[in-house]
Amino acid sequence: MFDLEKALTTWRRFLASGRGLDSDDLDELEAHLRDEIDALLREGLPPERAFRRALAQMGDYATIEAAYETLHWRKLRHERRLTDELSHRMAMLKNYLVVAWRQLARRKVFTFINLCGLVVGMAACLLILLFILNELRFDAFHTHADRLYRVNEVQTYPGMVPQHVALSMFNMGPALVEDFADVEATARFAGGPALLKRGDASFLLDRGVFTEPAFFTLFDFALLQGDPATALTEPNSVVLTASIAQKMYGEGNPLGQIVTDTQERTYTVTGILEDVPANSHLQFEALYSLDTMELQDWMLGWDSNWVVTYALLREGARMETAAAGFEDWLDSKKEGLSEFYDVYLQPFRDVHLGSTHVTHDYRNFQKFDRKYVVIFGVLAFFILAIAGLNFTNISTALSAARAREVGVRKAVGARRSQLTGQFVGESVLQSLGALAVALGGAAMLLGPVNQLAGREMTLTTLFEPALLAALLGGTLLLGLLAGLYPALVLSSVDPARIIKHQGALTSGRGRSRLRSGLVVAQFTIAIAFVVGTLVAVQQLRFLQERDVGFAREQIVMIPLTEEANASYDALVEALTASPHVLDATASMQRMGNNFHQMGLRAETEDGEMQRLSPSHLPIKINYLDFYDIELVEGRGFSKEIATDAGEAFVVNEAFVADMGWAEAVGKRINFQGREGPVIGVAKNFNFNSLHHVVAPLAISVQDWGFDEVSVRIEAGEAAEALADIEKAWAQFITDRPFSYEFLDQHFAALYATEQQMSRVVGLIAGLALFIACLGLFGLASLAVVSRTKEIGIRKALGASSSSIVWLLSTGFARHVLIAFVLAAPLAYLVLQRWLDDFAYRIDLGLAPFVLAGVLALLVALATVGYHALRAAAADPVQALRYE
Amino acid sequence: MNLSKPMTAASINAVILALLDRGDSYGYEIIKNVRALSGGAIDWPAGSLYPVLHRMRTDGLVESYWQQPEGERRRRYYSITAKGRKALGEEKAQWMTVHNLLMQLWGPDPAFGL
Numbered sequence: 001m002f003d004l005e006k007a008l009t010t011w012r013r014f015l016a017s018g019r020g021l022d023s024d025d026l027d028e029l030e031a032h033l034r035d036e037i038d039a040l041l042r043e044g045l046p047p048e049r050a051f052r053r054a055l056a057q058m059g060d061y062a063t064i065e066a067a068y069e070t071l072h073w074r075k076l077r078h079e080r081r082l083t084d085e086l087s088h089r090m091a092m093l094k095n096y097l098v099v100a101w102r103q104l105a106r107r108k109v110f111t112f113i114n115l116c117g118l119v120v121g122m123a124a125c126l127l128i129l130l131f132i133l134n135e136l137r138f139d140a141f142h143t144h145a146d147r148l149y150r151v152n153e154v155q156t157y158p159g160m161v162p163q164h165v166a167l168s169m170f171n172m173g174p175a176l177v178e179d180f181a182d183v184e185a186t187a188r189f190a191g192g193p194a195l196l197k198r199g200d201a202s203f204l205l206d207r208g209v210f211t212e213p214a215f216f217t218l219f220d221f222a223l224l225q226g227d228p229a230t231a232l233t234e235p236n237s238v239v240l241t242a243s244i245a246q247k248m249y250g251e252g253n254p255l256g257q258i259v260t261d262t263q264e265r266t267y268t269v270t271g272i273l274e275d276v277p278a279n280s281h282l283q284f285e286a287l288y289s290l291d292t293m294e295l296q297d298w299m300l301g302w303d304s305n306w307v308v309t310y311a312l313l314r315e316g317a318r319m320e321t322a323a324a325g326f327e328d329w330l331d332s333k334k335e336g337l338s339e340f341y342d343v344y345l346q347p348f349r350d351v352h353l354g355s356t357h358v359t360h361d362y363r364n365f366q367k368f369d370r371k372y373v374v375i376f377g378v379l380a381f382f383i384l385a386i387a388g389l390n391f392t393n394i395s396t397a398l399s400a401a402r403a404r405e406v407g408v409r410k411a412v413g414a415r416r417s418q419l420t421g422q423f424v425g426e427s428v429l430q431s432l433g434a435l436a437v438a439l440g441g442a443a444m445l446l447g448p449v450n451q452l453a454g455r456e457m458t459l460t461t462l463f464e465p466a467l468l469a470a471l472l473g474g475t476l477l478l479g480l481l482a483g484l485y486p487a488l489v490l491s492s493v494d495p496a497r498i499i500k501h502q503g504a505l506t507s508g509r510g511r512s513r514l515r516s517g518l519v520v521a522q523f524t525i526a527i528a529f530v531v532g533t534l535v536a537v538q539q540l541r542f543l544q545e546r547d548v549g550f551a552r553e554q555i556v557m558i559p560l561t562e563e564a565n566a567s568y569d570a571l572v573e574a575l576t577a578s579p580h581v582l583d584a585t586a587s588m589q590r591m592g593n594n595f596h597q598m599g600l601r602a603e604t605e606d607g608e609m610q611r612l613s614p615s616h617l618p619i620k621i622n623y624l625d626f627y628d629i630e631l632v633e634g635r636g637f638s639k640e641i642a643t644d645a646g647e648a649f650v651v652n653e654a655f656v657a658d659m660g661w662a663e664a665v666g667k668r669i670n671f672q673g674r675e676g677p678v679i680g681v682a683k684n685f686n687f688n689s690l691h692h693v694v695a696p697l698a699i700s701v702q703d704w705g706f707d708e709v710s711v712r713i714e715a716g717e718a719a720e721a722l723a724d725i726e727k728a729w730a731q732f733i734t735d736r737p738f739s740y741e742f743l744d745q746h747f748a749a750l751y752a753t754e755q756q757m758s759r760v761v762g763l764i765a766g767l768a769l770f771i772a773c774l775g776l777f778g779l780a781s782l783a784v785v786s787r788t789k790e791i792g793i794r795k796a797l798g799a800s801s802s803s804i805v806w807l808l809s810t811g812f813a814r815h816v817l818i819a820f821v822l823a824a825p826l827a828y829l830v831l832q833r834w835l836d837d838f839a840y841r842i843d844l845g846l847a848p849f850v851l852a853g854v855l856a857l858l859v860a861l862a863t864v865g866y867h868a869l870r871a872a873a874a875d876p877v878q879a880l881r882y883e
Numbered sequence: 884m885n886l887s888k889p890m891t892a893a894s895i896n897a898v899i900l901a902l903l904d905r906g907d908s909y910g911y912e913i914i915k916n917v918r919a920l921s922g923g924a925i926d927w928p929a930g931s932l933y934p935v936l937h938r939m940r941t942d943g944l945v946e947s948y949w950q951q952p953e954g955e956r957r958r959r960y961y962s963i964t965a966k967g968r969k970a971l972g973e974e975k976a977q978w979m980t981v982h983n984l985l986m987q988l989w990g991p992d993p994a995f996g997l
Contacts, residue, residue, distance in 0.1 A: 059930025
């Protein structure tokens with residue numbers, strides 16, 4: 001039965017909750033409403049309809065409230081009571097904060113889970129962000145960076161796959177400046193001495209290069225002392241970096257001092273450079289003036305590529321137009337040159353991230369693959385997404401427990417916007433707090449990460465105003481998004497229902513479905529990451545353990561100087577005298593590199609001599625035996641046959657295939673004017689990294705001097721062997737300290753980018769799984785709590801503990817299974833593409849998928865199982881008393 | 884026809900002041916009178932009238948007092964102040980200016996040739 005008086009009282013109380021209306025205003029509105037109702041009653045309307053119609057005529061509540069609210073503020077300003085009102089609001093804010101803090105403190109475990117996930121995710125993201133920024137800003141510190149280019153070539157010799165190289169011809173640089181108006185200046189680099197002597201003291205440098213005066217025009221490497229205009233103009237000048245100068249001269253003034261290299265060339269120190277920053281692909285400790293070099297005829301030829309050339313284009317010049325005439329230009333230098341060479345400009349800023357296809361790329365410090373920068377970015381996004389989902393999920397779940405608070409707040413007059421603001425504010429504050437902790441965590445982890453990645457990143461990068469603003473903005477947005485859903489759910493609560501039922505918000509079906517969806521999303525990402533890690537590890541192990549066709553274990557590589565080359569035989573004799581050393585040999589270049597290509601002429605099946613430029617490895621005569629390289633035809637080199645040194649050739653199967661030879665042994669090869677027979681065919685072995693297929697290769701015994709000696713040592717006796725090697729070294733070589741590298745280390749370094757990538761993905765996969773499990777843990781515990789009574793009843797009716805565990809676990813297992821179904825094809829597609837980069841790759845099998853799925857399931861069950869077991873073991877009587 | 888929101892907002896002050904100039908009144912009666920005088924065309928929701936009255940009171944254009952006539956309920960009456968009369972005069976002048984202009988433009992016999 002409708003009670004008009006009661007309805008009016010309720011209406012009045014409702015209006016009274018607004019802050020703008022005083023009791024006179026209420027009286028006035030009530031009088032109006034009553035007048036209206038009386039009029040309608042007189043027209044014969046029943047009381048309830050009269051009440052509703054009159055209420056509708058008043059206009060909607062929000063408009064009235066807003067109008068009065070505005071007036072209220074005007075009045076306050078008028079009466080100078082604004083400060084009172086503000087202090088009132090501050091008190092309310094304080095109440096919000098106190099309540100929020102109590103909530104967090106009361107549910108320590110959940111708060112920890114919730115914030116922990118967010119902090120871990122954020123810290124990981126910050127570190128990845130730093131790395132990405134570091135890579136993107138590589139080489140950016142040069143003023144002319146946007147006008148700088150590296151002169152690259154595509155070499156297409158017969159007998160080889162066309163290859164991009166970072167090498168150019170010696171005369172190209174000056175000719176470019178002369179012949180092309182768009183080219184303002186060029187600077188060339190060539191390898192220089194890595195050992196300098198001041199008097200009797202020797203100093204080993206990491207890198208020394210020859211270059212020319214234009215270096216200072218092109219680049220911003222700053223001279224601390226000396227004049228950039230003259231420092232490199234005279235022959236026999238050297239510019240040292242500050243730290244090497246400090247090492248050589250201490251506090252003394254190095255300028256004008258004389259240093260010598262191992263070939264007894266002398267240099268005057270003409271300048272001191274600031275140390276080269278770590279984010280430069282050009283690295284050096286000493287710059288020698290290019291004019292110091294004694295150039296031999298072959299070095300000046302228009303088909304010897306051995307320098308790295310950089311070009312500075314004029315302002316406004318475009319790369320495409322500048323490079324337009326290169327083909328004709330090459331032919332003008334030497335007839336038919338463009339048949340074998342294609343010269344192009346590579347933007348300087350692309351050198352670091354965009355040179356994976358470029359070989360003979362020896363001056364590209366920390367070369368990285370842009371693709372992996374993108375992958376890292378995507379990973380960062382996903383990890384943040386997982387952490388964010390977690391935060392939303394647990395916050396929503398927890399909010400159910402706060403329904404009563406919301407009910408009370410509403411009953412005493414809180415408006416929906418206020419409640420939404422309160423909850424969103426809480427989550428924003430939490431995420432800001434998480435950001436602060438994450439920054440601290442990132443600061444602590446930066447050292448190890450720098451070591452892992454081989455970079456020198458600093459956290460200060462993050463405090464650039466624009467970046468900081470973006471970080472804070474992103475965090476606010478995250479807090480907002482994470483808090484908005486629970487806030488809207490909560491503020492829509494019907495206070496009467498909550499207070500009457502005395503209980504928690506019964507989670508609606510739709511609500512729990514959303515939460516399940518979030519868990520599935522998290523596990524999808526986590527499973528995909530785990531599969532990715534497993535496959536990456538599998539592929540890397542495959543690369544490192546694959547039989548490359550030669551023996552590479554227990555081999556120590558020692559660089560040879562000219563002096564060492566001169567006394568090579570005696571050195572080898574001393575080395576092999578050690579009981580721990582098995583054998584020694586030498587070659588021009590070490591395994592694991594793209595061997596230099598050299599031009600030669602080979603006899604075709606028709607008996608003609610055909611020009612081609614295969615990779616060519618000059619060796620000591622025992623090299624093939626030393627490396628245990630298998631021959632499929634003919635024989636290896638022999639000391640007994642005099643012509644084997646310098647004339648005979650062993651070629652690989654790829655060479656034979658390229659020439660189309662039916663019978664390889666006996667074919668003639670002419671190399672640098674000397675002609676000899678092919679005496680054997682080596683089974684293809686992977687002298688280059690496994691990114692590449694085996695290229696045609698010619699092997700000959702030459703007496704040119706060698707870069708390195710390879711020493712095979714007795715397994716398990718590395719320490720003793722190295723001591724003996726060093727002793728032998730000291731006996732013959734005085735001008736250079738002993739240094740060495742194990743060949744397997746060198747091979748591991750070939751896959752450093754992939755190795756780093758797989759470590760990062762692995763780490764992130766772990767994190768993703770961890771955070772996803774935190775979320776699951778939280779949800780499972782809530783599910784168990786909300787089903788306490790159900791479980792109690794089931795047990796009271798005779799359900800066994802195991803059936804309870806089963807009941808609780810299977811629901812969550814289903815989430816993981818759905819996630820697996822979503823993740824598997826996704827991971828499959830991405831990984832197929834990644835594997836396609838390798839010439840030698842594993843086939844994607846079922847194993848990593850099954851393993852990842854089982855792992856995720858086990859981890860999930862272990863997480864849920866804890867709660868399920870506890871619930872199953874609980875006393876049903878307690879459970880029935882619950883609530 | 885219903886008056887548009889801006890039109891209501893522009894005219895509400897003038898109408899209230901004009902009505903109160905003829906005698907004190909209260910909210911419900913003001914709405915009733917406006918409805919009757921406009922032949923039902925102008926029907927303000929109470930929600931928009933009371934805040935306006937409230938503001939006019941703060942601005943000193945009207946005064947209010949409580950009164951309970953014999954046999955009726957207690958109501959808040961409004962009366963126009965001297966300042967309100969001045970404001971009404973100003974309103975009247977402005978409205979007449981607009982009115983005259985429109986009448987000329989829309990009149991059957993324009994005062995000036997077009």
